[in-house]
Amino acid sequence: MRTTVGIIGAGPAGLLLARLLHNAGIASVVLERRNRTYVEHRQRAGILEQATVDALRAAGAGERMDREGMPHHGIELRFGRRTHRVDFPSLTGARGVMVYAQTEVVKDLIALQLAEGGPLLFGTEVTAVEGADSDSPTIRYLHEGREQTLACDFVVGCDGFHGVSRHAVPTSARTTYERSYPYSWLGILAEAAPVYEELIYAHSARGFALASMRSASVSRLYLQVPNGTDPEEWHDERIWDELDARFATDTDPGWKLERGPVTSKAVLPMRSRVTEPMRHGRVFLAGDAAHIVPPTGAKGLNLAAADVIVLARALIAWRRTGSAELLDTYSDTCLRRVWRAEHFSYFMTTTLHADPAQSAFETRLQLSQLERVVTSRHAAAELAENYTGLPLPH
Ligand code: APR
Ligand code: PHB
Numbered sequence: 001m002r003t004t005v006g007i008i009g010a011g012p013a014g015l016l017l018a019r020l021l022h023n024a025g026i027a028s029v030v031l032e033r034r035n036r037t038y039v040e041h042r043q044r045a046g047i048l049e050q051a052t053v054d055a056l057r058a059a060g061a062g063e064r065m066d067r068e069g070m071p072h073h074g075i076e077l078r079f080g081r082r083t084h085r086v087d088f089p090s091l092t093g094a095r096g097v098m099v100y101a102q103t104e105v106v107k108d109l110i111a112l113q114l115a116e117g118g119p120l121l122f123g124t125e126v127t128a129v130e131g132a133d134s135d136s137p138t139i140r141y142l143h144e145g146r147e148q149t150l151a152c153d154f155v156v157g158c159d160g161f162h163g164v165s166r167h168a169v170p171t172s173a174r175t176t177y178e179r180s181y182p183y184s185w186l187g188i189l190a191e192a193a194p195v196y197e198e199l200i201y202a203h204s205a206r207g208f209a210l211a212s213m214r215s216a217s218v219s220r221l222y223l224q225v226p227n228g229t230d231p232e233e234w235h236d237e238r239i240w241d242e243l244d245a246r247f248a249t250d251t252d253p254g255w256k257l258e259r260g261p262v263t264s265k266a267v268l269p270m271r272s273r274v275t276e277p278m279r280h281g282r283v284f285l286a287g288d289a290a291h292i293v294p295p296t297g298a299k300g301l302n303l304a305a306a307d308v309i310v311l312a313r314a315l316i317a318w319r320r321t322g323s324a325e326l327l328d329t330y331s332d333t334c335l336r337r338v339w340r341a342e343h344f345s346y347f348m349t350t351t352l353h354a355d356p357a358q359s360a361f362e363t364r365l366q367l368s369q370l371e372r373v374v375t376s377r378h379a380a381a382e383l384a385e386n387y388t389g390l391p392l393p394h
Pocket of ligand 1: 008009010011012013014031032033034039044045102124125126127158159160161162163164286287288289299300301302304
């Protein structure tokens with residue numbers, strides 16, 4: 001088989017790239033290791049930055065998002081038993097975010113790809129990418145038990161944290177920057193109305209908690225837990241009691257988390273990682289294949305979208321003019337914005353979580369920083385601009 005752009009991975013990065021290329025008349029093939037049901041039900045974050053919302057609409061993939069997604073204009077920061085609102089439009093010049101789960105974005109893009117786009121092969125495991133330095137890199141993959149090859153003009157590795165495409169960049173040309181965190185998140189879905197109309201990020205001596213949502217009747221909630229926690233240690237009542245304690249819902253008699261059946265429960269590790277550069281020869285990396293953020297700032301999906309928007313533009317320019325200029329600047333262009341999001345995610349994570357080794361002094365610094373965010377317009381604007389997403393590069 002032969003194509004113009006071989007895309008490894010059908011997460012948000014691979015699927016959006018395939019859509020953007022299809023709309024510009026550029027052929028691609030998407031190879032995905034898992035089956036469709038698995039990919040469509042993998043629980044991930046659910047906050048879309050303004051630029052991601054705009055890109056999905058422009059790509060013709062925004063119809064259900066606009067119908068079912070929930071536009072949000074701020075978040076609540078809860079600490080010291082009080083809630084403080086950060087208002088996005090007044091701080092950022094009318095920007096906001098959309099609460100619409102990654103699972104739904106993925107379902108919408110898969111349906112479009114299967115109806116109108118090029119081949120999207122599930123159950124297809126890529127084993128190697130060869131010839132990155134040549135004019136025709138090749139993807140080796142296993143499909144229905146047989147090894148096959150896909151010859152391409154370009155290969156894009158959108159194969160996430162556990163992918164293989166990163167290894168197409170020789171070790172001598174690749175640098176990885178990493179940080180781990182001494183805590184994880186226990187994430188649950190519950191059939192219970194959200195406690196409040198906006199997301200609540202809570203700092204407490206017992207650890208971090210986050211109240212998010214999937215709809216008017218389904219809550220998505222997170223608790224900081226020690227690394228290595230078995231989700232089975234957390235039975236439903238224990239989860240609800242701990243959420244009540246961390247949100248300090250006893251401060252107001254009318255304010256209580258509605259309890260309901262917990263339908264999914266999983267422990268998610270937290271890490272930061274960037275691999276540089278995001279390109280070697282004709283192989284490009286995008287999304288989690290190149291960089292990971294801890295989920296506290298909800299940046300993972302948005303960074304993946306930004307990468308492929310920049311890359312699609314570069315491939316379209318190459319096709320129309322023959323110029324490789326934008327392909328040559330792809331990695332640097334993306335990495336500037338990636339590092340800003342890495343810093344923001346690190347800031348949100350370390351300011352809101354209780355590190356088991358932290359001193360009382362460090363806890364006071366966290367509280368002082370949070371106080372600063374909610375009392376200084378400049379500090380609040382810094383958070384709001386990063387949360388709603390910095391503008392995409394021109
Ligand atoms: N062959 C084929 N497919 C592969 C291979 C392989 N060897 N390795 C991984 N994949 C697939 C995975 O099964 C997955 O569907 O690549 C896809 C990568 O998708 P994501 O992990 O969703 O990564 P990405 O598209 O970059 O999206 C980033 O996902 O992890 C979240 O928080 C992150 O929201 C962000 C988003
Ligand atoms: C989610 O809704 O899953 C979510 C929201 C905000 C975050 C992380 C996850 O910061």
